[in-house]
Amino acid sequence: MDYSPVTAVVSVDYTAPVTTMHCPPPLVNETSFTVYGVVEDTSIKASGSEFKLGDAPYMPTTAVAVDGSFSLVLTDLSEGPYTLKVKSTDNAGHTGEEATCTFVIDQTIPDTEITMGPNSPMKMEETAGFVFACPGETACFYMYSFDGADFKMVEEPSFRCRGLGYHKCVEGPLNAGMHTMMVYAIDAAGNADPTPAAYSFSVFDEEGYEEFAAFSSFSVVGGATPKSGKARDPNKVWGLAQEASGPVDPYAGL
Numbered sequence: 001m002d003y004s005p006v007t008a009v010v011s012v013d014y015t016a017p018v019t020t021m022h023c024p025p026p027l028v029n030e031t032s033f034t035v036y037g038v039v040e041d042t043s044i045k046a047s048g049s050e051f052k053l054g055d056a057p058y059m060p061t062t063a064v065a066v067d068g069s070f071s072l073v074l075t076d077l078s079e080g081p082y083t084l085k086v087k088s089t090d091n092a093g094h095t096g097e098e099a100t101c102t103f104v105i106d107q108t109i110p111d112t113e114i115t116m117g118p119n120s121p122m123k124m125e126e127t128a129g130f131v132f133a134c135p136g137e138t139a140c141f142y143m144y145s146f147d148g149a150d151f152k153m154v155e156e157p158s159f160r161c162r163g164l165g166y167h168k169c170v171e172g173p174l175n176a177g178m179h180t181m182m183v184y185a186i187d188a189a190g191n192a193d194p195t196p197a198a199y200s201f202s203v204f205d206e207e208g209y210e211e212f213a214a215f216s217s218f219s220v221v222g223g224a225t226p227k228s229g230k231a232r233d234p235n236k237v238w239g240l241a242q243e244a245s246g247p248v249d250p251y252a253g254l
């Protein structure tokens, strides 16, 4: 007979599982994607995690792995705001608090506007200031090309042009002649405007400016221009904002 004591290891689980999700970013431009999560508990139940999207019923996630990890796949969602909840139950029957993610699916391309630009004509030593906008979007960043250069991201505006709106400033002296600013917006979900807005203006040196002022019947045009450009004759030296034609690689220069 063996009278040595028998040792049984009994793990008693008094705690509810804690579920954590790696939430998608607040703004998403995809309609199908995977969300990953993890359950922490002393008695993880493989089939214990469920998710629900909005008011839909709870659905099982993938099986919870030994290390607590799981995932769920969201497919063919439409644009709009979403709330995703996941809850987990352990082998002892405890259900923990829901983990929640909120996000918005935005697949709408931003429409870039140049809401203000420099006077045309302007003197060559002046700073050409622009204000960009993307109406209807939460936030955008802007890629610009001045006089046909590669598109670059707008960085911190210069002090002289700081103000309301999203500014880009081009410091003088600029060459005499026509100059064009092109810009497209990328919204917070990552959607890029395929048709940049453009703004053309003319620059005179001191002498040319005086001649222009003496002989032209035009007055100097202020910068606030309609996006369409239809209100002004592109053959004149007016400031002109319009949509450029043709597709532009939205990620060129990124």
Ligand SMILES: [Ca+2]
Pocket (backbone or CB within 6 Å): 013, 014, 015, 016, 017, 041, 042, 043, 090, 092, 094
């Ligand atoms: Ca537990």
Ligand SMILES: [Ca+2]
Pocket (backbone or CB within 6 Å): 106, 107, 108, 109, 110, 137, 187, 189, 191
């Ligand atoms: Ca958008």
